[in-house]
Amino acid sequence: MGLHHVILIFHLLAAAIWVGGHLLLSVCYLPAALKKKxxxxxxxxxKKFETLGMSSLVVLxxxxxWMAYDFGxxxxTWFSFSGGFEKVISIKLILLFLTFFCAVCAQFYxxxxxxxxxIKKIAAIILSVTAIGITMLILGSTLRYGGI
Incomplete structure (x- = not known):
């Protein structure tokens, strides 16, 4: 097992925490919060998820x-969209910036x-970040086959 594979394993574990946590929040907690207002x-x-969630985001x-550099x-070449790998990584970076924008809006406003x-404002942020995370996960899975 090479270093790239070890890095991939850490990336996948962090993605499981990040996306899984947001799915749990979106599917289990958010509906109850909206119903009860x-x-x-x-x-x-x-409060419970923040440390683990933010740590997983840093790892991601x-x-x-690191893996982008391994792929050349x-x-x-970020945002060049010149090949399959560049397209996926560029789109994932744009989605990361959108996630950051959502986090800033949530934390400060x-x-x-x-x-x-x-409460519907935070619901929109939660659902957006969850959808972005799922999209990033799907995009990452295409790299095995050369990207999009």
Missing amino acids: DPHIILDFE IITGI VTFE IIPNLNETN
Whole structure:
């Protein structure tokens, strides 16, 4: 087993935590919070998941960039969309930036003012980040066959 394979294993474990956590939040906790109009259900989950979730996101970023370089997709070729690998990695980077944008909006604008009347705003962020994570997972799976 080579170093690239070990890095891939860490990447997949981190993806399982990141995407799995957001799926759990979206499917199990969010519907209850919306039904009861209780933002504390979401906030309690976030409080428990934040350390593990953010750690997994850091691992995803580090291992993702590492593997991109292993595939020959260096900083200079990001967003070139010139080949299958470049397309996938470029799209995943754009989705990462969207995830970051959602996180900033949530942390600085939505969560500080979260209450029963604006709970749908955090729901939109949660569903967006979950959809982005699933999309990134699917895109990553195409790299085995040369990308898209």
